[in-house]
Amino acid sequence: MRYESPQTIEAASALLASEAGLARILAGGTDLLVQLRSGMVEPDLVVDVKNIPTMTSIVEENGGYRIGAAVSSAVMNEHADLCAMWPGVMEGADLIGSTQVQGRATMVGNLCNCGPAADSVPGMVAANAIATIVGPNGRREVPVIDIPVAPGKSTLAKGEIVESVFLPAQVKRGGDAYLRFIPRTEMDIAVVGVGVNIELDDSGVCTHARVGLGAVAIKVLLVEDAAKALIGSKLDDAALDKMAAATSAACKPINDKRGTIEFRTKVAGVLAVRAVKIALERANKRASNGGEK
Amino acid sequence: MSGIHVSTKINGDAVEFVCDVEETLLDVLRDKLGMTGSKEGCASGDCGACSVTVDGRLTCSCLMLGAEAEGHDIGTIEGIAKGTQLHPIQQKILDHAALQCGVCTPGFVVAAKALLEKNPDPTETEVRFWLAGNLCRCTGYDKIIRAVMDAAAEMRGQ
Numbered sequence A: 001m002r003y004e005s006p007q008t009i010e011a012a013s014a015l016l017a018s019e020a021g022l023a024r025i026l027a028g029g030t031d032l033l034v035q036l037r038s039g040m041v042e043p044d045l046v047v048d049v050k051n052i053p054t055m056t057s058i059v060e061e062n063g064g065y066r067i068g069a070a071v072s073s074a075v076m077n078e079h080a081d082l083c084a085m086w087p088g089v090m091e092g093a094d095l096i097g098s099t100q101v102q103g104r105a106t107m108v109g110n111l112c113n114c115g116p117a118a119d120s121v122p123g124m125v126a127a128n129a130i131a132t133i134v135g136p137n138g139r140r141e142v143p144v145i146d147i148p149v150a151p152g153k154s155t156l157a158k159g160e161i162v163e164s165v166f167l168p169a170q171v172k173r174g175g176d177a178y179l180r181f182i183p184r185t186e187m188d189i190a191v192v193g194v195g196v197n198i199e200l201d202d203s204g205v206c207t208h209a210r211v212g213l214g215a216v217a218i219k220v221l222l223v224e225d226a227a228k229a230l231i232g233s234k235l236d237d238a239a240l241d242k243m244a245a246a247t248s249a250a251c252k253p254i255n256d257k258r259g260t261i262e263f264r265t266k267v268a269g270v271l272a273v274r275a276v277k278i279a280l281e282r283a284n285k286r287a288s289n290g291g292e293k
Numbered sequence B: 001m002s003g004i005h006v007s008t009k010i011n012g013d014a015v016e017f018v019c020d021v022e023e024t025l026l027d028v029l030r031d032k033l034g035m036t037g038s039k040e041g042c043a044s045g046d047c048g049a050c051s052v053t054v055d056g057r058l059t060c061s062c063l064m065l066g067a068e069a070e071g072h073d074i075g076t077i078e079g080i081a082k083g084t085q086l087h088p089i090q091q092k093i094l095d096h097a098a099l100q101c102g103v104c105t106p107g108f109v110v111a112a113k114a115l116l117e118k119n120p121d122p123t124e125t126e127v128r129f130w131l132a133g134n135l136c137r138c139t140g141y142d143k144i145i146r147a148v149m150d151a152a153a154e155m156r157g158q
């Protein structure tokens, strides 16, 4: 195995593209190192992306934030303005592992590892985060939902690297939230995870919604029927019931010791309702602060 | 021989080492540099016995390649006592009998010190969440948490 630590993303992409054997990108390494140690993957080349300046910074852009793909969750969660604008996305990332894991783990590593239970992904999907990808054929922008395909499998081509994730500006009366169910309070893998983002007009009618759903299918899902149930309503009980039913209907979970199919399906709907209520509270608070914090 | 040459700082001293690509920082500390205070409990990021700081940030040294240490400041358990003068967290762990076999202890000390540097006055809940990635199989957590709370109070001068 070779280790390279280039200074530019173009150099990193060229290294990956020209490697005849198996190559892996190394961000925080909290998935990759475990896979290396257990012999699950045996790459010929590892490309560390933490010395690439565009990948290690958080910058404000068009009222939103561009987060470098190698920024750790700990650094992200210390960014007060980012946490105020996208608390749900930040909570999802903050749930990954322990304090020690937080110091290294990145949202993009979480995304590109393509685990169905990845905690930061439903929140990014709900926020409609856009990934910027750099590869041998240049740069492209892709909604986060279109990256994972199945566990360990993504739509990224050989030599492609996610450079950053863009979270757009949150609207004046908008809010997001992420909730997961685990059998304990810390250090566990989601049995269900739900991220929601909602926008309301001045009369409190929901004008936009996105619901991201984790751990209940082969990949994280965007549940369009759940969003449809909310849009046009004042988020009354009838709309929430309909949304819960749509969320449960989207589940195609596995049966295992941590959650049966019936349990995961039911809990998905329950968590979605709770997440919408939190998002609503945040949206109203944001509006009463004039669209900030 | 395709070793990687790495220049780093460990506990304030400039240190250079040559390591294999596959070696973790924990392997380097223990097997190359003779710094065996950091322990390997799981080698998969779950137990926290290998905790170190990298540029002040708490990290599992088993989840990091030695090569990744290039140009960074590493803090280990060996740098925490000043000669024979124990750090208050170490002293309180002794006072509260908060260790038995001691394998988890270096990780708890490094992690607790990182917490108190960031938050000198944590609640018990904050201490418990911060230390959720440090596992102890003998002592139980209560004495450890009490030792950390007590050390925090002493360090605040209370």
Ligand SMILES: Cc1cc2nc3c(=O)[nH]c(=O)nc-3n(C[C@H](O)[C@H](O)[C@H](O)COP(=O)(O)OP(=O)(O)OC[C@H]3O[C@@H](n4cnc5c(N)ncnc54)[C@H](O)[C@@H]3O)c2cc1C
Pocket (backbone or CB within 6 Å): A024, A025, A026, A027, A028, A029, A030, A031, A032, A033, A034, A049, A069, A070, A095, A096, A097, A098, A101, A104, A105, A106, A107, A108, A109, A110, A111, A112, A113, A117, A118, A119, A120, A156, A160, A161, A162, A163, A187, A188, A189, A190, B044, B045, B046
């Ligand atoms: C003890 C422990 C607890 C954990 N708990 C949780 C948890 O609660 N929830 C959860 O979701 N996860 C958890 N994880 C898994 C892991 O920490 C997360 O998935 C983390 O976000 C991975 O990020 P990373 O930067 O460390 O990824 P890495 O290990 O560096 O990379 C992961 C994968 O993504 C690829 N990759 C990384 N960066 C890029 C990029 N810029 N472009 C393209 N591909 C890239 C890598 O090649 C690799 O295949 C845990 C892990 C450990 C060790």
Ligand code: FES
Pocket (backbone or CB within 6 Å): B039, B040, B041, B042, B043, B044, B045, B046, B047, B048, B049, B050, B051, B060, B061, B062, B063
């Ligand atoms: S040895 Fe590193 S976390 Fe257990």
Ligand code: FES
Pocket (backbone or CB within 6 Å): B098, B099, B100, B101, B102, B103, B104, B105, B135, B136, B137, B138, B139
């Ligand atoms: S004292 Fe033995 S593991 Fe904690």
